[in-house]
C-alpha cells in the first residue's frame with residue numbers, strides 16, 4: 001500500500017506500530033550486533049568533555065539507537081533508515097544562516113564543530129509514539145551558534161530546515177508528509193543550556209539514520225522536535241509552522257513538551273516503553289527536565305499549547 005500515511009492510520013494500525021519492534025531491532029535491543037549496520041564512515045570523536053547535564057541512567061545499546069529510528073525521508077518503518085541511509089552523502093555539508101541576523105552566511109561543517117567545545121550529553125529521548133531511549137550524544141549548546149549568528153532584536157524564533165532530495169531519499173514519497181522537514185523553537189528555548197546541536201553519539205560521528213552530520217536535540221520535548229540533518233537555520237519574527245503542525249495540527253502543536261497529563265488525541269502519554277526493556281515506565285513531565293525548563297512556560301496553558 002503506497003498511500004500509507006501516519007496521519008490517516010486508524011488506531012488499530014497505529015497501536016502495533018507504536019508497540020512493535022521489528023525482529024532486527026528487538027535483537028539489537030537485546031544486545032546482538034549486526035555486521036555492516038555500523039556505518040563504515042563513522043569516525044571517532046576525541047577531546048570531548050563530560051557534561052553535568054547528563055543522566056546516569058543506563059544507556060540504550062548502540063545497536064538499538066542506530067537500528068530503531070524515525071527518519072521518514074528514508075522510510076516509515078523503524079528499521080528502514082538504517083538500511084536506506086547507508087549511502088547518504090553528508091560531506092561536504094554547509095548550514096545556511098539567514099533571516100533576522102546581522103549578516104546572512106553559510107557555515108561549513110568543519111567550522112561548525114569548532115564553534116564550541118564538544119561535550120557528551122547523555123539525555124533521555126521520548127518519542128511522541130510512546131517509546132524512549134537514553135542516548136549519549138556528542139555536541140555543543142545551540143546557544144553558541146546563535147551568538148555567532150548575531151540575531152537582530154526582531155528574532156523571536158529559530159527555524160530549522162533539514163536536508164531533502166528525492167534522489168537520495170526516494171522512500172520519502174511514501175511518507176505522506178511535506179518535506180523538507182521543518183521544526184522551530186522559541187528563542188528562549190533555543191538559547192536554553194540543555195538544547196544542543198549533536199554531531200555524534202557513543203563517541204563517534206552521527207550515523208546517517210540518526211541525523212548525520214548535525215541534528216538538533218531538545219531533551220524535554222517529544223523526539224520529533226529534534227530535527228535531523230540540518231541545512232538551514234533561519235531567525236524569524238513570527239512563529240514558523242513546523243512540518244507536523246502543517247501535516248496534522250490537531251495532533252501536533254508547536255511546543256510538543258513531553259507531558260504525561262496531556263494525551264495525544266489517539267493515545268495516552270502517561271507511560272512509555274524504554275527500548276530494550278519490557279513493561280512500561282511512567283512518563284515524566286518535561287521528560288524529567290522540569291527543574292530546568294518549567295519556568296520557560298510559566299503562565300502558559302500547556303493543555304492548549306501542546
Ligand SMILES: Nc1nc2c(c(=O)[nH]1)N[C@H]1C(S)=C(S)[C@@H](COP(=O)(O)O)O[C@H]1N2
Nearest residue numbers: 069070071072127162181210223224226228
Ligand atoms: N529530518 C527528520 N528529522 C527527524 C525525524 C524525521 O522523520 N525527519 N523524526 C523525528 C522523530 S519523530 C524522532 S522520535 C527523532 C528520532 O531520533 P533517533 O532516530 O535518533 O532516535 O528524530 C526526529 N527528527
Ligand SMILES: [Mo]
Nearest residue numbers: 127128223224
Ligand atoms: Mo518521534
